[in-house]
Amino acid sequence: MAGPTAVLVVVGSEVLSAKVLDENGPWAARRLRELGVQLLAIHTVPDRVDEIVEVVERARRRATWVFTSGGVGPTHDDVTIAAVARALGRPIVRSPALAASIAAMHRLHHGGAEPPAAALRMADVPEGTALLGDPSFPTLVAENVVMLPGVPRFFRWQLDRIADRLAAPPFRLAAVFLRVAEHEVAPALDSVQRAHPDVEIGSYPRFDDADHLVKVTLESKDGARVDVALAALLAALPAEAVIRTERG
């Protein structure tokens, strides 16, 4: 599908070991969808430099945007910044603007005291990192890599601050709800998908008490193409198989 794409890298040993349920993946999928950005993959990897480097290196060549979630704090297990710097082949430098904003925040919350060295470590970023969005809690962007915090509230805030830079034309979706099983419509779906390769057709069976057995989705950024593929699909299906059609 044409338009901007994204890969999300969740840096999350705590997610893989089931200490924490990842909220950022599902939220980012919804939000990027709303913004017209196609999410190509979500990779959840441990807090290890080599693994993050490998996945970011590959992702940044494929996608318009790479978002990382987590690993940007002041402790030994916060290694995302170092990994992104290495993936981009850039040194890590201290950002004076970020250091000033961390110091100001620290003084505000600690009766005027200056921040310790560990707190200022959070001002070290890949060389050339842009500070976008909210100046007092900026979104860090180096080339096409956006380094977001793992805390869901902060992740959302910082991504939303750059939403206008991400936004693209919306996806157009149609859905057809069927009262027959997947294997009964598989040949029709297959032939319509072949005839309309630029419309993405998905088939989602249900095995619960829903009013339908299968939901078929058709999508593209071009609404006219969705219309044409939808008409072809409805022509290919037995009329009695279709419960209803929805357009989004």
Add this chain to the structure above:
Amino acid sequence: MAGPTAVLVVVGSEVLSAKVLDENGPWAARRLRELGVQLLAIHTVPDRVDEIVEVVERARRRATWVFTSGGVGPTHDDVTIAAVARALGRPIVRSPALAASIAAMHRLHHGGAEPPAAALRMADVPEGTALLGDPSFPTLVAENVVMLPGVPRFFRWQLDRIADRLAAPPFRLAAVFLRVAEHEVAPALDSVQRAHPDVEIGSYPRFDDADHLVKVTLESKDGARVDVALAALLAALPAEAVIRTERG
């Protein structure tokens, strides 16, 4: 950490486009954890053969087990079996046992009628695939790749049927809850992690109304090593920083 490892590959265009919330990743993380299996990564990728091949090929060399979720139905967007076969360098063959079980299930639900060709497509598997667990709804295992259905109920059922083959000694965990901010304990955490590289130490800040500001976790499969690292950490922290300690 010693012991068996796993990678989960979620084949899920519907997850990436936010049509469906993935339940299998979080469930597998918890269940594998209970079974003493270390989850190394979760990769959520589209329903595309080349992308699944790439991620399965890499994962199966690194991990004891690779689990795939989804893409095993009878429609054009069900491409996991073909991708796993290619990643393993094996042809796809029809399994007589699987075909018999699909036919029996179809006859049961369709008044004795034989299944159509599309339904029998689900009996095509990588050559040499073992059918484990429940004979009437078997878990498909080819080398170290376990091909699970995407429907959460079926995913859980089929993974649980082979749980005894996966099980390994449990993880041992300690947690320390702190009333100070992360940057205040970062140097202590760093030095304890360096002195005890075989214990994995994680630091999780909170920014809500919890009774603590940071939860530090220490884990290993060797409980004695956790004890030693925990003692070292408590010695390195100011006593007034610690609210409480938990052992799991």
